[in-house]
Amino acid sequence: MEAMRHASTFLLPSSVETADVLSSPAYALVVLNQPLPRFAPLLWERAKLRVCADGGANRLFDGMPELFPDKDPGEVRFKYKPDAIKGDLDSIRAEVKDYYSDLGVKIVDESQDQETTDLHKCVDFIRDYTPILEKSNLHILVVGALGGRFDHEIGNINVLYYFSNMRIILLSDDCLIYLLPKTHRHEIYIESSVEGPHCGLIPVGTSSASTTTTGLQWDLTETGMHFGGLVSTSNIVREEKVTVHSDTDLLWTISIRKSS
Numbered sequence: 620m621e622a623m624r625h626a627s628t629f630l631l632p633s634s635v636e637t638a639d640v641l642s643s644p645a646y647a648l649v650v651l652n653q654p655l656p657r658f659a660p661l662l663w664e665r666a667k668l669r670v671c672a673d674g675g676a677n678r679l680f681d682g683m684p685e686l687f688p689d690k691d692p693g694e695v696r697f698k699y700k701p702d703a704i705k706g707d708l709d710s711i712r713a714e715v716k717d718y719y720s721d722l723g724v725k726i727v728d729e730s731q732d733q734e735t736t737d738l739h740k741c742v743d744f745i746r747d748y749t750p751i752l753e754k755s756n757l758h759i760l761v762v763g764a765l766g767g768r769f770d771h772e773i774g775n776i777n778v779l780y781y782f783s784n785m786r787i788i789l790l791s792d793d794c795l796i797y798l799l800p801k802t803h804r805h806e807i808y809i810e811s812s813v814e815g816p817h818c819g820l821i822p823v824g825t826s827s828a829s830t831t832t833t834g835l836q837w838d839l840t841e842t843g844m845h846f847g848g849l850v851s852t853s854n855i856v857r858e859e860k861v862t863v864h865s866d867t868d869l870l871w872t873i874s875i876r877k878s879s
């Protein structure tokens with residue numbers, strides 16, 4: 620079974636040189652309808668494609684100038700222009716829609732689809748716009764995905780499962796989450812200056828009969844996990860590399876350091 624490597628190098632300050640364990644990933648950014656995390660400008664610079672999910676456009680419009688209180692709000696807003704805004708467009712304000720549409724931002728109205736979330740629609744968009752050659756290395760960073768309304772959080776996690784062959788990372792100010800598909804064993808390289816030590820391995824949807832890990836304070840050894848029994852929350856990263864091997868898809872979550 621092949622190993623899949625993971626590293627949160629996208630959170631490192633741009634001044635830090637990295638020996639990239641993930642041969643130069645390509646990043647896309649999705650902005651959801653929640654307060655922008657403090658590291659949103661950093662992720663923005665790293666992303667090749669930037670998409671707002673419906674009301675996420677309001678957050679970009681209002682929130683980027685707030686992150687640069689010493690700069691002219693108009694200039695900041697103009698600088699952070701997304702490639703597209705997509706969703707059912709019931710949350711974006713009219714002035715925000717007009718502002719970005721006058722700047723030539725692609726606005727995709729999918730109000731006819733009330734079955735999939737705006738995040739789902741944005742991931743579809745990114746998949747369609749990524750050249751085939753870059754697809755295997757594409758990482759989608761989703762800001763504003765956690766905290767807030769629980770139904771939205773679960774909807775966001777469901778997107779990880781729906782697009783389980785894509786690398787999607789849900790972020791808040793406090794933590795990040797991604798899926799570890801059962802098709803691979805996993806090597807997670809911990810960027811300890813920006814993430815950890817608190818972490819979790821969670822079998823959402825289906826139980827695991829056997830999960831084995833290394834590098835954690837409470838490692839699992841062919842251990843079963845299910846809701847109503849054991850799930851690994853409040854675990855702690857002990858080594859630079861964590862490995863995970865499981866018979867089921869698991870969610871990996873790790874805290875983001877406040878100083879990062």
Ligand SMILES: Nc1ncnc2c1ncn2[C@@H]1O[C@H](COP(=O)(O)OP(=O)(O)OP(=O)(O)O)[C@@H](O)[C@H]1O
Pocket residue numbers: 651652653672673674675706707709710711736737738739763764765766767768769771772774775
């Ligand atoms: N409180 C929240 N917590 C987590 N994710 C959120 C939250 N609010 C919005 N989102 C994410 O941002 C996307 C866009 O939000 P927006 O409010 O525009 O969606 P919506 O479909 O209009 O929501 P609603 O269910 O209120 O109609 C959602 O699809 C969801 O992924």
Ligand SMILES: Cc1ncc(C[n+]2csc(CCO)c2C)c(N)n1
Pocket residue numbers: 707732733734735736737
């Ligand atoms: C069983 C079921 N539950 C909820 C919705 C509602 N819904 C799910 S995604 C979405 C779009 C949000 O922008 C809406 C309205 C549905 N269609 N089917």
